[in-house]
Amino acid sequence: MTEHLVKTYQRSRVPLYLQVAAILRKRIEDGHWALGDKISTLEKLEAEFQIARVTVRQAIELLQKEGLVDRRQGKGTFVARDVKGKRWLRLETDWDALIRTIEDNVPHILPVATPVPPPRLDPTDGKLAKRYQYLRSVQSRGDEPYALVGVHLAKPIYAMAPKAFKTRTAFSVLSELEGVAIARAHQTLVIGSADTEAAHFLKIALNAPTAEVHCVAVDDKGVAIYVGEIIYRGDFIKLDIDLLANGPPDDTK
Amino acid sequence: MTEHLVKTYQRSRVPLYLQVAAILRKRIEDGHWALGDKISTLEKLEAEFQIARVTVRQAIELLQKEGLVDRRQGKGTFVARDVKGKRWLRLETDWDALIRTIEDNVPHILPVATPVPPPRLDPTDGKLAKRYQYLRSVQSRGDEPYALVGVHLAKPIYAMAPKAFKTRTAFSVLSELEGVAIARAHQTLVIGSADTEAAHFLKIALNAPTAEVHCVAVDDKGVAIYVGEIIYRGDFIKLDIDLLANGPPDDTK
DNA sequence: CTCAATTTGTTCGTATGTATG
DNA sequence: ACATACATACGAACAAATTGA
Numbered sequence: 001m002t003e004h005l006v007k008t009y010q011r012s013r014v015p016l017y018l019q020v021a022a023i024l025r026k027r028i029e030d031g032h033w034a035l036g037d038k039i040s041t042l043e044k045l046e047a048e049f050q051i052a053r054v055t056v057r058q059a060i061e062l063l064q065k066e067g068l069v070d071r072r073q074g075k076g077t078f079v080a081r082d083v084k085g086k087r088w089l090r091l092e093t094d095w096d097a098l099i100r101t102i103e104d105n106v107p108h109i110l111p112v113a114t115p116v117p118p119p120r121l122d123p124t125d126g127k128l129a130k131r132y133q134y135l136r137s138v139q140s141r142g143d144e145p146y147a148l149v150g151v152h153l154a155k156p157i158y159a160m161a162p163k164a165f166k167t168r169t170a171f172s173v174l175s176e177l178e179g180v181a182i183a184r185a186h187q188t189l190v191i192g193s194a195d196t197e198a199a200h201f202l203k204i205a206l207n208a209p210t211a212e213v214h215c216v217a218v219d220d221k222g223v224a225i226y227v228g229e230i231i232y233r234g235d236f237i238k239l240d241i242d243l244l245a246n247g248p249p250d251d252t253k
Numbered sequence: 254m255t256e257h258l259v260k261t262y263q264r265s266r267v268p269l270y271l272q273v274a275a276i277l278r279k280r281i282e283d284g285h286w287a288l289g290d291k292i293s294t295l296e297k298l299e300a301e302f303q304i305a306r307v308t309v310r311q312a313i314e315l316l317q318k319e320g321l322v323d324r325r326q327g328k329g330t331f332v333a334r335d336v337k338g339k340r341w342l343r344l345e346t347d348w349d350a351l352i353r354t355i356e357d358n359v360p361h362i363l364p365v366a367t368p369v370p371p372p373r374l375d376p377t378d379g380k381l382a383k384r385y386q387y388l389r390s391v392q393s394r395g396d397e398p399y400a401l402v403g404v405h406l407a408k409p410i411y412a413m414a415p416k417a418f419k420t421r422t423a424f425s426v427l428s429e430l431e432g433v434a435i436a437r438a439h440q441t442l443v444i445g446s447a448d449t450e451a452a453h454f455l456k457i458a459l460n461a462p463t464a465e466v467h468c469v470a471v472d473d474k475g476v477a478i479y480v481g482e483i484i485y486r487g488d489f490i491k492l493d494i495d496l497l498a499n500g501p502p503d504d505t506k
Numbered sequence: 507c508t509c510a511a512t513t514t515g516t517t518c519g520t521a522t523g524t525a526t527g
Numbered sequence: 528a529c530a531t532a533c534a535t536a537c538g539a540a541c542a543a544a545t546t547g548a
Binding site: 013015 | 534
């Protein structure tokens with residue numbers, strides 16, 4: 001398998017030792033090697049990846065600096081930290097669950113400087129409202145930011161509870177507003193990578209993988225009253241999908 | 254904003270020009286600059302990113318090699334290719350739609366050499382069957398592979414239609430088998446990165462973002478008869494989620 | 507037509523990082 | 528630990544093409 005590595009490596013020009021480090025890191029995070037386990041010897045790794053010994057060491061040095069492994073001369077390299085408990089951020093796929101999970105979140109509102117262009121809508125997403133209020137915030141857990149949020153709220157909606165919208169998650173406030181009917185709510189998710197802004201606010205590397213979620217809520221007149229553009233840290237999220245939510249499939253045919 | 258770039262850059266040790274290239278590529282793919290548009294001048298870019306002119310050029314050279322931009326001395330750099338029509342692979346979130354989209358796929362079966370450990374199951378996913386048949390395949394569209402699939406099928410299920418399972422998508426075959434009841438079917442998705450194997454089969458860079466989907470189908474006895482581990486190219490997929498699939502939210506409270 | 511402003515192209519020297527054996 | 532080769536990044540100066548005044 002690994003005679004391909006050199007070729008595969010060529011596809012990106014990222015330094016080899018970083019690529020190797022990422023692979024080893026992933027093996028540990030995936031539980032391939034558990035806490036306390038001894039990982040493959042340098043010899044095995046240089047054979048597996050067909051690279052120089054020093055390059056393997058460079059990769060492992062990186063992991064050591066991260067505190068992920070512990071090296072002992074003559075003994076081997078061992079997993080030093082338990083990396084379970086990640087992937088705690090479950091993206092919900094229905095309205096009620098979504099509200100439930102975010103209603104206690106306290107966003108950190110960011111200033112919005114320049115006039116903001118109206119949100120981009122897919123035609124199937126409904127019509128644009130006349131004017132929108134734009135809010136920007138960072139969602140954190142503890143001191144770890146996990147999402148950068150941009151929200152367009154139809155002006156009349158925003159006007160109903162401006163204070164609430166500035167102190168709580170917009171989606172959550174929206175769900176409680178009297179007399180506001182949500183006819184449709186729709187989300188799309190693509191895998192992206194952090195631009196400078198996202199990298200800065202989420203404290204992740206430039207181009208680190210992200211989940212870009214576009215979320216639209218439409219009222220009974222077909223007007224998009226909420227348009228959210230959310231960028232999540234890719235390494236925190238997990239999606240659960242019940243494929244039979246609409247009942248079991250028809251297996252008579 | 255961009256005085257942060259140096260600091261942000263430090264978070265990953267990927268070469269700077271690659272990081273900048275990725276950002277510019279993303280801007281084009283996001284439609285920030287459309288086909289034929291002139292992108293920012295070298296001068297503006299070096300100011301924005303606070304980097305040397307030569308480094309910006311190196312980044313843009315990369316995009317030119319990809320055919321994404323066209324440079325003209327004295328005029329500027331222009332978007333040369335329309336990058337619409339990506340993100341064509343829609344991951345479905347309910348059984349019927351899933352079957353519909355994959356039933357015509359023709360997998361390319363890969364040989365399975367060594368004995369394969371039984372699939373890992375979350376306790377909530379059901380019980381393990383006694384024995385499984387393991388199938389491995391690459392899904393492609395045209396000559397572009399988009400998913401690397403590993404499927405564990407409970408032996409009795411596999412035995413019902415071994416040929417079909419080797420020539421068609423397992424999930425699709427499964428849905429048509431007489432007398433096989435699917436009581437629950439569940440999917441989880443996390444964002445990951447390509448290991449050497451995935452990079453090789455999907456023809457992407459090592460550590461390129463992927464979507465790792467774990468899919469389990471359970472029969473009426475609580476036995477997991479199908480366990481799929483699917484690695485998708487991250488840049489092809491798009492998830493659509495209808496938040497109100499279970500009816501509109503209760504807005505009386 | 508010429509000139510100046512704009513914009514990309516080229517080259518140098520230097521320092522540091524990456525990868526090999 | 529060392530010697531070697533190549534890649535990355537900087538800043539600065541200069542060259543060449545394009546445009547419009």
